[in-house]
Amino acid sequence: MRYWWVNQNQTYRHETEGGFLWSPQRNRGGARNPFYDTMEQVRAGHLIFSFCDTKIQAVGVAQGAAQAAVKPNFGSVGDQWDNEGWLVPVEFTQAATPVQPKSFIAELTPHMGVKYAPLQSNGNGNQGVYLTEISAGFAAVLLAKLGISAPTLINPPEPVILAEDDAAEDSLRGRVDIGETHKQQLTLSRRGQGVFRANVRLNENHCRLTGISDPRFLVASHIKPWRDSTDAEKLDGSNGLLLSPHADRLFDRGFISFDDDGMVLRSSQLSDAVWTAWGFSAVTNVGTFKPSQAQYLAYHRAKMVL
Incomplete structure (x- = not known):
């Protein structure tokens, strides 16, 4: 710094x-x-x-x-x-x-x-x-x-986050201990695609904040960031949520998180104006999470929330 x-x-x-x-x-x-x-x-x-x-x-x-x-x-x-x-x-x-x-x-x-x-x-x-x-x-x-x-x-700026993810992906592509098919799925998971997205949909079928269930409008987002996850965690469906793009932005950047019972936790840096303008003013609880998701949410609360 x-x-x-x-x-x-x-x-x-x-x-x-x-x-x-x-x-x-x-x-x-x-x-x-x-x-x-x-x-x-x-x-x-x-x-x-x-x-x-x-x-x-x-x-x-x-x-x-x-x-x-x-x-x-x-x-x-x-x-x-x-x-x-x-x-x-x-x-x-x-x-x-x-x-x-x-x-x-x-x-x-x-x-x-x-x-x-x-x-x-x-x-x-x-x-x-x-x-x-x-x-x-x-x-x-x-x-x-x-x-x-x-x-x-210091909420890490977008270029810093992207650089860290790019470095992790470059390291992944250079590995010789896993096959090309496995590498491809791990790489796709960074973008919320492939096996990871399919696994997330086994646990989640809608955005917990907006209620939207049409998968065409939902992002498969890691709870524990992709760059910090092990190979298994990168593909684990319990390490993901289906979120509308604006909800994903808030969650991915640490402006919101959830407790295990589904209570919404808001960062002090997220203004009421943004929360209301994006249609979340009535949202306080998004439903209980599974025990398999709890470990990832604990990481998100500890490491990601601003």
């Missing part, structure tokens, strides 16, 4: 509402800028602290690496910047109570480097800094002051 500090006095609203960071690739005169070069080092899952008006106003999670992109419409704010730049997609969460680092600079100083530090020794921001890396200790102090738990904040 790497941590970053971004100064957004001029572009805070544009970038946090738009879900991105953007910087020129070089200074106006063509010289390299270390605080623009850092954009190329950001990767999906990195944590970014947004500093504006002397306070940490938001925390973001990078959703991918920087890409070359023309300057967004910043209005007159960006007139002095070149048009060619770097754009990093970021999912920002606004701080419930913004904090002023200057008020606890003594706690930050032991974790603050000298070169490219975001703050001066008196706690004021360093002019000229756009994006700079901070230490894990520095980030931990900020998170504590904000009252945010990093594991709770």
